[in-house]
Amino acid sequence: MNLILLNSNDHWIDAQRVRLSDRRAEHIRKVLRSQQGDTLRLGMLGGQLGTGRIEAIDAQAVLITVQLVDPPPARHRFDLVLALPRPKMLRRILRAVAEFGVGSLHLVQTARVDKSYWQSPLLADAKVDEALRMGLERSRDTIIPQVHRHRLFRPFIEDRLPAICQGRPCWIAHQDADVGLSAVAGQPAVVMIGPEGGFVPFELTLAEQMGAQKVHLGGRILSVDTAVATVLAQTL
């Protein structure tokens, strides 16, 4: 936790003072080992970054005076369309997506996605939110990625993808592409990443008909979590 993330539902004493008594208070006490008078890095969820001065601290709570002055870091150049991953992987993919400051993540059904994944408790709003916040806390960001769920591939591609791209190129990761994503990563784009086993030919063709263009990620088959980080790492 490199940033204490505050939100408007916290226990605000007044406009500048907040009282924390949850895992953040525990982190301040046990990991940071902060004391009265110490300064912390803070951010307001959806808002600015800044610092906080510890006014009081005990075993129950931490009282902090907050000063928020800096804008959050820039959004990532890429938005992602991702075949819904195995629940076990989802959590750390969400964390990575937040670490990189992605604006929007679209989770979609594809032929090789097991439909039972949509029933996973890890896909509940609260769990998604928790995983994303872990990423924000890691990378000192305050803007939570927007996560959209699309349970039907075809209507998503035909009806939604053009509006999502808004004139940006749409790249679809595919091992056999002639061009590498690294060669075209200079401009904002939407990048599509398939499931384990990849997109089926019908899905690839449909996406290409709607304007998506194939790019490779170096020619090796990568796990989905590795592929997500590889895509997002291209804009360094």
Place this chain on the structure above:
Amino acid sequence: MNLILLNSNDHWIDAQRVRLSDRRAEHIRKVLRSQQGDTLRLGMLGGQLGTGRIEAIDAQAVLITVQLVDPPPARHRFDLVLALPRPKMLRRILRAVAEFGVGSLHLVQTARVDKSYWQSPLLADAKVDEALRMGLERSRDTIIPQVHRHRLFRPFIEDRLPAICQGRPCWIAHQDADVGLSAVAGQPAVVMIGPEGGFVPFELTLAEQMGAQKVHLGGRILSVDTAVATVLAQTL
């Protein structure tokens, strides 16, 4: 499993025929749903890639005639020096390192590495090997990364790092660097990645004295697993 990985300890009937009865046989039966006469992608651990023809298959075993003709893919341009990660993360980091075809991975103790991590059962040779093989099976590679363990930071940096680099530049990932790794990723190198919380100043200084140069990974603080993939993704 995009590749059935064979090794010399397998049950070889003769130079070209092998009998599998473990999880690989189960994968061939249940996931690939292969039948007699079907062709599989195979590789020999440490050796060539090729195909196999299923001669016989039943609930106990699969008998395969093997033809190995293709060289394994090229090694990654980077070797890695990595502060020993939390055991929970180690497994998937090893998998990713194998997926990318890294030649050598050096796991090192640093000030911010909990020494108890070295006692983790996940660091046993057999477990490391298993995680690496999962990566090879994913990315269709046969060359297992060499994993070296260094329990003392200073002797490692002073006595071993120069020989490991062998004239290659040594980059050390650090948020405050002026140069991004992406700008220098064109040539073979050794890349050092710190633990959660980073290298301490003494470690940075020592590494720099021994020739390491700071590079950033985009300016955001990343989790160790994300940082590893980000580093390896720079050579696409």
